[in-house]
Amino acid sequence: xxxxxxxxxxxxxxxxxxxxxxxxxxxxxxxxxxxxxxxxxxxxxxxxxxxxxxxxxxxxxxxxxxxxxxxxxxxxxxxxxxxxxxxxxxxxxxxxxxxxxxxxxxxxxxxxxxxxxxxxxxxxxxxxxxxxxxxxxxxxxxxxxxxxxxxxxxxxxxxxx
Amino acid sequence: xxxxxxxxxxxxxxxxxxxxxxxxxxxxxxxxxxxxxxxxxxxxxxxxxxxxxxxxxxxxxxxxxxxxxxxxxxxxxxxxxxxxxxxxxxxxxxxxxxxxxxxxxxxxxxxxxx
Numbered sequence: 587x588x589x590x591x592x593x594x595x596x597x598x599x600x601x602x603x604x605x606x607x608x609x610x611x612x613x614x615x616x617x618x619x620x621x622x623x624x625x626x627x628x629x630x631x632x633x634x635x636x637x638x639x640x641x642x643x644x645x646x647x648x649x650x651x652x653x654x655x656x657x658x659x660x661x662x663x664x665x666x667x668x669x670x671x672x673x674x675x676x677x678x679x680x681x682x683x684x685x686x687x688x689x690x691x692x693x694x695x696x697x698x699x700x701x702x703x704x705x706x707x708x709x710x711x712x713x714x715x716x717x718x719x720x721x722x723x724x725x726x727x728x729x730x731x732x733x734x735x736x737x738x739x740x741x742x743x744x745x746x747x
Numbered sequence: 748x749x750x751x752x753x754x755x756x757x758x759x760x761x762x763x764x765x766x767x768x769x770x771x772x773x774x775x776x777x778x779x780x781x782x783x784x785x786x787x788x789x790x791x792x793x794x795x796x797x798x799x800x801x802x803x804x805x806x807x808x809x810x811x812x813x814x815x816x817x818x819x820x821x822x823x824x825x826x827x828x829x830x831x832x833x834x835x836x837x838x839x840x841x842x843x844x845x846x847x848x849x850x851x852x853x854x855x856x857x858x859x860x861x
Contacts, residue, residue, distance in 0.1 A: 602772040627833065634804050638771055684842050690816060692809040695841055699805055702840055 595656040598637065600645040608637045608655050612666060615657050619664055620726050628703035629664065629723055635696035636668035636719045644670025644716050654714075663705070663722045670716040677709050750774035750800075752781045760792040760860050761785055762828075762853070766799035769807030778807070782814040782825070791823025792860045796853070798829035803837055815847065824848075828856050 594615065598604035612633040616626045637653060645651035654669040681688050683695045701707045704721040712718030750767040763781055768774050785793055795811075803811070811827075818825040826848040830838065838844040850856035 605771055631804060634770070638804070638806065689842055689846060690812055692813045692816075693805070695805040695808055698841070699837075 590661055592659040593656070594659075595654065598653040598655055600641055600647060600649050600651050600653060602641070604641065604653060605634055605637045608653075608668075609634045611655070612657060615659065616664060619659055621664075621723070622726060625723060625726065629666075632700045632703045632721055633666060633668070635700050636666070636721070639696050639719065640668050640670035640672075640717070643675070644672030646672065654712075661725075662727075663724045665720065665722040668719040669712040669714060670718075671714045672716040674711050674715060674717045675709065750777050752777055754781065754785070756790075757794075757857050760794055760857050761790045762794045762796055762857075764796045764799075768802040768804075769800060769810065770802065770804045771806035775806045775810040778810045778814065782817060786817060786821055786823070791818060791821050793818055793823065793825045794828050794850075794853075794856050794860075795825065796828045797831065797834055801831050801833055803834055808837065808841060808843065811847075812843070824860060826850065826856055826859065828853055 594611075596608075596611065598608060609630045613626055613630045616629045621629065633655075637655065640653040641647060645653065651671040653671075654667070656667040656669075658665040658667075677697070680697050681691075681694055683689070683691065683698045688694065697709075700719070700721055705723050707719075707721045710718050710720060750765060750769055750773065752763055752765050754761050754763045756762075763785075765778070769778055782793065785791075793814075795814075815825045828850050830849060835844065835849075838847065838849075848856075848859065850859070
């Protein structure tokens, strides 16, 4: 890890309250890092969705399992890791929530939102054997295309033809 | 900020005024309870006023869809009023903006149920 990288991590219980706690903590880091309101919203939402995913799908809402949240603040981006103690999953197996047959599904939009709101997004096999979500957003700064506006590369609303 | 919900009757339509966040936990649960309660009272024409809802996560979206489906299954209708920009953007990127009937004027929304 580069010496100018700031690292923060916390272990969360598998309870609903952990979702708000994770969101609040990441928002504080994002605001301190200089992200504008819109990007903070997108980062906060992505963290919520990552922890909801760990809480519900990864840990199956089992209270004896933990959720591990880590934030790396590098010179050019904020990287967020959310690790669960489930069995893991592959992105290719996640149904497309925009497919006609899934539009009225009552779940399954979390991964899509994280992908849309962050600049980089991936799911890897974590050290616990569970899924580790790794997502990042470029820090705002001089030369930044839109420090306070657009989200990830996929954030453009998709209008019906 | 937790979710608050009150409702008022406008003829055969029930307007539900929501404020706060519709998110995993109490917010989603309250929305579910409110819609299910109205259906139990045979109030099947529902207009959700989201003017003071500035945040919805995937659980909240799921609850909106669940409510929409439950109302439709009872031959009713559930429509949305006064979306904030964030909520509108969220419904657009999830393609749900084309599923729900969305209004910016309450009178027009009420007339649309006829």
